Amino acid sequence: MNNSKKDTVKKVLRYVSRYWYHLVLSLLFAFAIVVLTLSVPLLTGKAIDCIVGKGAVDFEALTKVLKTIGFVIIINSIAQWLMASCNNKLTFCVSADIRNDVIKKIQNLPLKYLDGHSIGDITSRMISDVDQFSDGLLLGFTQLFTGVMTILGTLLFMLRENVKIALVVIVITPLSLLMAGFIAKRTFHMFQEQAKLRGEQTGLMDEMIQNQKVVQAYVHEDASQEQFDDVNERLEKCARKAVFYSSLTNPCTRFVNNLVYAAVAVFGALSAVGGGLTVGQLSCFLNYASQYTKPFNEISGVLAELQNAIACAGRIFALLEEEDQIPEDEDAVALTDISGSVKLKGVCFSYDPKQRLIEDLNLEVQPGQRVAIVGPTGCGKTTLINLLMRFFDVTGGSIEVEGIDIRHLTRGSLRESFGMVLQDTWLHSGTIRENICMGKPDATDEEMIAAAKASHCHSFIKRLPQGYDTPMGEDEAGLSQGQKQLLCIARVMLTLPPMLILDEATSSIDTRTELKIQSAFATMMNGRTSFIVAHRLSTIQNADVILVMKDGHIIEQGNHESLLAKNGFYAKLYYSQFAKA
DSSP states (O other), X not given: OOHHHHHHHHHHHHHHGGGHHHHHHHHHHHHXXXXXXXXXHXXXXXXXXXXXETTEEOHHXXXXXXXXXXXXXXXXXXXXXXXXXXXXXXHHHHXXXXXXXXXXXXXXXXXXXXXXXXXXXXXXXXXXIHHHHHHHHHHIIIIIHHHHHHHHHHXXXXXXXXHHHHHHHHHHHHHHXXXXXXXXXXXXXXXXXXXXXXXXXXXXXXXXXXXXXXXXXXXXXXXXXXXXXXHHHHHHHHHHHHHHHHHTHHHHHHHHHHHHHHHHHHHHHHHHHTTSSOHHHXXXXXXXXXXXXHXXXXXXXXXXXXXXXXXXXXXXXXXXXXXXXXXXXXXXBXXXXXXXXXXXXXXXXXXXXXXXXXXXXXXXXXXXXEEEEEOSTTSSHHHHHHHHTTSSOOSEEEEEETTEEGGGBOHHHHHHTEEEEOSSOOOOSEEHHHHHTTTOTTOOHHHHHHHHHHTTOHHHHHTSTTGGGOEEOTTOTTSOHHHHHHHHHHHHHHHOOSEEEEESTTTTXXXXXXXXXXXXXXXXXXXSEEEEEOSOGGGGTTOXXXXXXXXXXEXXXXXXXXXXXXXXXXXXXXHHHSSOO
């Protein structure tokens, strides 16, 4: 077993150890099952020996043995049911714990990881890989324990009955183990590649399904099909190889097991002819030979599943061991009594260390000011918003809110201080009521309706079949993109946080509704520090301060009139949008 596989097994065992009592019970029941199972051939042999010949049957002893066999079988069945219950509980609790840890990990991963990895692949690790791991683990607990114990128990029973025949079995057995080990080592990397390709395929399918409109609009169906066929073909070849080579284990071990059975039959028959064994004892040995070889066939099948399970577990743990976002300071304080003072001192940041984006950015925002951020695409406007919300940490300089470096504040209190409406809408599965009240779950119906009216979405909500209790999701077909954006605006208007971030907040809304929303925003922004990112400069003419960004720098700063008077970059942007005027 290589180091990576050993490490993965150790990590799995750490999860299993949380439910050690189920594991101990499973082992005890497995031990009981093996003892009871192996007792049946002994009792069967005694029953046969009670039948000496025609007219010479010890019915009293035979009846007693048969009753004992029936009792043993009943107890054995109960023990198997109890062991299965323990194994199910153990397996599914471990799977649930891993899924919980994965979702917690995703909540703590830096955004750069999520930006750089396929969402489909991450989803595949959390769902498909955990399912594969769970199946392998359950099979391992169910068959591996009883299989190993059956092999050891059978050998002990054989040694007790006849040492010579038991030695024949012991000599031939290693061949089966060597074959199984040899094949298992060479199939592990195939299962690793299979899990990786399965994640790639899930990512591609997720991407194509979510963007099917774009695929069809650009007549990209054939190219998408070719791309999928390529991944699917590679997955098919890899899976076929993995299953083929791992399936060799079973016939190989069966061949060796048949040798064991034949050897026991020959040596046992010779012993019986010579008077060394009774017919009942020979029957007992043949039963043991069958019992002994059966676990090897089961274990060979388990080994293939375990290889797949360990490969999938490796991908899960690789995600769990990704570097978390920078942890909060131990002495991080919660932001309270917020007036809206924000200061940026020499801020530097770049997504790629080799490519500079924001350098030495300085800004001081007074409480209650409306700060508009404009500039060409890629100049760093949204990046600046991400830094304010601490979705990313600055690589140089500092950002202060209320005179405190945001790295010394709790992320929760910082983000609760901002109300954020983005160009990209996000509505979770649930009712419209739950989506609007996301930031304030205890809001009254009156507060919720007032926010909906202020954001001009009350009228279309009332036209829906179930009103505010209408179930929906992010891709709900009944709502337009603009209506979804209005719901996101209602969400912020309900919470009324001390500071606001509006990143193209009305980009999907018609002009007439936008004018009404701008009026509602003006009322909401009164007395609140607000950051407004906009491409349509007509929406930010009333801002107290307009920051003009280019290549990560603030190249101009002032109000609308003063920036027009400078006749600089802002003036060119403005007049390019209002050339006719």
